[in-house]
Amino acid sequence: MNKQLHISVSPHIYSKTNTQKIMLDVIIALLPATAVGTWIFGLRSLAVIAVSVCCAVISEFLFDLAVKKPNTISDLSAVVTGLLLALTLPANIPLWQVGVGAVFSIVIIKGVFGGIGQNFANPAITGRIFMLIAFGEMAKGAFPRVDTVSSATPLAVLEEGGKAGFDLVDMLIGTHGGAIGETATLALVAGGIYLIARKVIMFHTPVCFIATVFLFTLILTGDPYTALLYTMGGGVFIGAIFMATDYATTPVMPLGKVIFGVLAGIITVLIRFYGSYPEGVSFAILLLNILTPYIDRWTAKKPFGGDVK
Amino acid sequence: MDKNSKLSVVTKGFLKENPVFVLVLGTCPTIAVTTGLVGAVSMGLAATAVLICSNLVISLLRNIIPDKVRIPCFIVIIAGFVTLVQMLMHAYLPDLYELLGIYLALITVNCIILGRAEMFASKNRPLDSVLDGLGMGLGFTIALICMALIREVFGKGQIWGVDIPFLKDHTIGFLTKSPGGFLVFGLLIALSTVIAAKQGKPAPKLGCAQCPQAGICRSAGVTDDDCAKTEGGND
16 A cells, blocks of 8 residues: 555644544643542542442443444543542441442433533533432541541531631641542642643633622622632632543633633532532532533634625 | 324334334333333223224314314313223222323323324224224233333342342342433334334435424424424424
């Protein structure tokens, strides 16, 4: 075969980036938070992560087999979904519930809608919401390195009007109640910076999301310190950095990403202050996932010389 | 009609034109009573009984009922049979009567029954109408049983009200609530579409001829194309 005359249609630019490499970057970015989470909440969190990842990968494999699609477990997206899901769960959750949630994420949210890139919502977020509704109150309990606030998350304490002495250092490192991967603010930020530096994600959504949560809480409470506690006390950071930046379910254009981040922040705070759940990050992201096609349509760039609508 | 087509009048309700999964009619009881097998089976059979009787009577009266007031006439006939079933059930199966509650009376406005009266019974001979009623009723019952099996086994850890050892301790309560019902409903619609496609029968495109609201649409000036843009059924 004479390959020199091989001509293909545009685009002609070739990039070595592929799904697998992007997902690998996301996994690397999640490692610090995973490590800190394991250090804080003990080895049980590793079991949760292992069950979640295994169930996600196996169900993806079996689903691809069942619907006779090319196997997609090697692109690592199922690993990311499983890992992300586990990081949003408390460490002492029953393991069978973790398995059900992971299978739900992969099969119902991703597989049924056509696999990677076709899902209408972030599988990990939707899986978490499913578990929240399906199994009721997520289990709470004492954790090895969390003594002062052994049971309730800062948000739950704040919601009940308590103003326990939260230390800002604790909040930054993550030594307080919460899900495995959501408390370690600094580790999450480190992961986010890595992803932005590697150009895997853009900074618009996380920055707008986190800033909106802080500012809106500041307006509602009038106290910067409380606002800071609210911003770092829940799942805002893991949601903003890792879930609101999913390619398939968030806007494409920078303006769309800004709109996404601001709206998600506002909805999060509204749910926290006026809703029945103490935490609203996952609901906010799911709602915005559903709105994403509309945001994309509003923010689409008109091609130069194209039709003026 | 030969024997074969008589049989197909019955069996088309099972999968090809399943009233719930393909025609998307009668979704209200489908979500409401399928938290348990007992409710699903009794609801399905009660609706089937009403459907067969009303189809028969409407078919017999099809040349007498004036076209302009046919819907009220259908409703009166259906409501009569529903009242009959309701009273019988109240007398002989009081537990079931309590279980189904308001949804028993709501069979009157179940779209499947009115839909079959409008689509089939008012245009076909009595025997065919009875067979159609039987097929559609059983299709409805099958759909309810499928939903209830999933929701009861995984949502409550029970089957026909009896505990299942392992699943009892590992229930997914979400499935017994309405959102869970919609979820199972959607998945089963997808599954039935896949099965129908495998059999080489793509999901039927329902023209206006099949739609109970065609008359209303026509008088409002809605065309077939407009209607085709809005998906799904109505309840």
